[in-house]
Amino acid sequence: MAKFDVSPTVSELRSALKRIHNRHPMMRARIEGQVSRDWVVDVPFEQIEIAGHTAGEAFDVEAFYSEIAKPVLDISTVSWRAYLVTGQSDEVTWIALVTNHGGIDGRSALVILNDLDRLLNEPETWQSATLPMTAPVEKGLAARGFSGDRSILSSWPKETNWPVNQPAVSSRRIPHGFLRVLEPRTLGALHARLKQNGLHLASAFGAAAVKAASVLPGGTGWTGIVAPTDVRDDCLPAISHDAVGEYVAGINLLLGPEYREADTLEIARALQTQFKEHRLPSLLMDAEVPLAVTLATVDQMSAANNAFVGGICVTDVGDLEQLSSRAVGYSELLLMPSQNHGIHPVLVAIVSTAAGVCLSFGYSEPLQTRETAHAFANSYVKVLEALAA
Numbered sequence: 001m002a003k004f005d006v007s008p009t010v011s012e013l014r015s016a017l018k019r020i021h022n023r024h025p026m027m028r029a030r031i032e033g034q035v036s037r038d039w040v041v042d043v044p045f046e047q048i049e050i051a052g053h054t055a056g057e058a059f060d061v062e063a064f065y066s067e068i069a070k071p072v073l074d075i076s077t078v079s080w081r082a083y084l085v086t087g088q089s090d091e092v093t094w095i096a097l098v099t100n101h102g103g104i105d106g107r108s109a110l111v112i113l114n115d116l117d118r119l120l121n122e123p124e125t126w127q128s129a130t131l132p133m134t135a136p137v138e139k140g141l142a143a144r145g146f147s148g149d150r151s152i153l154s155s156w157p158k159e160t161n162w163p164v165n166q167p168a169v170s171s172r173r174i175p176h177g178f179l180r181v182l183e184p185r186t187l188g189a190l191h192a193r194l195k196q197n198g199l200h201l202a203s204a205f206g207a208a209a210v211k212a213a214s215v216l217p218g219g220t221g222w223t224g225i226v227a228p229t230d231v232r233d234d235c236l237p238a239i240s241h242d243a244v245g246e247y248v249a250g251i252n253l254l255l256g257p258e259y260r261e262a263d264t265l266e267i268a269r270a271l272q273t274q275f276k277e278h279r280l281p282s283l284l285m286d287a288e289v290p291l292a293v294t295l296a297t298v299d300q301m302s303a304a305n306n307a308f309v310g311g312i313c314v315t316d317v318g319d320l321e322q323l324s325s326r327a328v329g330y331s332e333l334l335l336m337p338s339q340n341h342g343i344h345p346v347l348v349a350i351v352s353t354a355a356g357v358c359l360s361f362g363y364s365e366p367l368q369t370r371e372t373a374h375a376f377a378n379s380y381v382k383v384l385e386a387l388a389a
Contacts, residue, residue: 001065001334002113007091008120010052010084016119017082018045020112024244025133026103027112031075039103041133049081055093059085061334062178068096069175069338075100101246101337106317106349107230108244109335114324121329127242134243138287140235148286152297153310153343154252160224161307162216162345166366170302170340173364176373177336180381182357182388190388199268202227202316203275204387205350207267209314210255212379216345216372221257224311226250226344227275230318234283241323249282251275252311264387301341308367310343319352331355339364346376357384 008016021027025041032040053064068083085094095116097109104112119126134140138148182190194204210223228248232239239247253274259267300309317335320328335349339362347362359381363373 001061001094001096002330003094003332004092005329005331006121007087007093009090010086010092011090012120013084013092013095013116014050016116017048017050019119019128020115021045021048023115023128023130024112025131026108026244027080029079029103030077043078048078051081051083053083053085055085055087059094061094062176064094064096065177065334065336066174068098069177073098073100075103079103103246104244105246105248106228106315106335106337107247110318110320110323110351111242111244113330113333114320114328117328117330118324118326122326131240131243134239134245135235136287137231137235137239137245137247137249138285140237140239141231141283141285142287143236144234144283146234146283146285148289149284151286152289152293153300154226154250156224156252156309156311157222157254158307159220159222160254160311161309163218163307164305164342164345164367165217165369165372167304167306168342168366169304170342173340173342173367175338175340175362175364176370177334177360177362178374178377179332179334180359180361180377181332181355182359182381182384184354184356186385186388187352187357190384193387194268197265197269199265199272200275201352203268203272204264204384205316205348206253206271206275206314207264208380208383208387209312209348210259210267210271211264211383212376213312214260215375215379221260223255223259225253225255225271226311226313227253228313228315229279229282231283248315249285250313251278251282253278254311264383301343305342308343308345313344313347314350315348316350321352321354327354333358334360336360336362338362339367342367346373348380 028041028043029039080099083096084092087093213223231249232247333351349360351358361377
């Protein structure tokens, strides 16, 4: 979901979305076949659902997200849909894109939003040529010499598995997402502090999750974190950053109870070391995962499990200003994969813009409670603000 600084009309936005749909193959894709499950690129724009929603004076972003995240996206038909939130007139204040994460990841969502903003505000600089379909990243990584392990979910020590609040099968889970925003001066101070200590922002975002994890019930002191990383430049040939698709691998990070009371910078240093050490193993992705493994993983993810099996997900999606090479016309971004899979107790997605740092938090009821998720977010923000002070 993105909030416009200058609101386009519904007709302007629909016209722009049609052109972007025709530019990116994965936006025209659907899944075909019961066994091979191939992407087929043949979906016309007219088949995409673009729904309207009139907002009241006090538009509740969190409630709206929960409503639009409930309906399942039928990927045998389309790979995305959109909701246009309007005020009292025909002008759109928010746009919400619902995508299939297996085909369009969070970084690709930023590419779409960047394309949309540039087309609306600087149409003369927008590249209109249709892009080619990219090969799966697993094949691109294999061409670089990385071989897969024929698994989907990473194995985590039981000590990292937080208990769920209430077990529930996937059909009974309700995804939720909400937003926190750090001011630009906080981002600047945070970046300066980390640079002074030879650290990257991603390590601080992970360290804040380690500190905030103390509010999660049932903790053992062990903290597992999965940090998605962009692998487009690791492929052979490298994948253009203008492409839209699924281009991430997960880096597994693990800290023990000895870091429970550690300084945030100390935690960041430990995580940064693990980022470097664990990145190469994260590229061991296999393009040919057996169907039986996939089905078994689906069963595991959709069952009424008693624990979250994947640690906390912290994804530093990127800087929209750097991607765009210009100031973009969005003041807020809620970028949140639906948490129906029940793997993570909470997910944090970070997008930097000229407006500051947009921190999106996601969870799923009844596996997690609203109170716990918001307490985690409040603690997370306080840790980053203290680090920037």
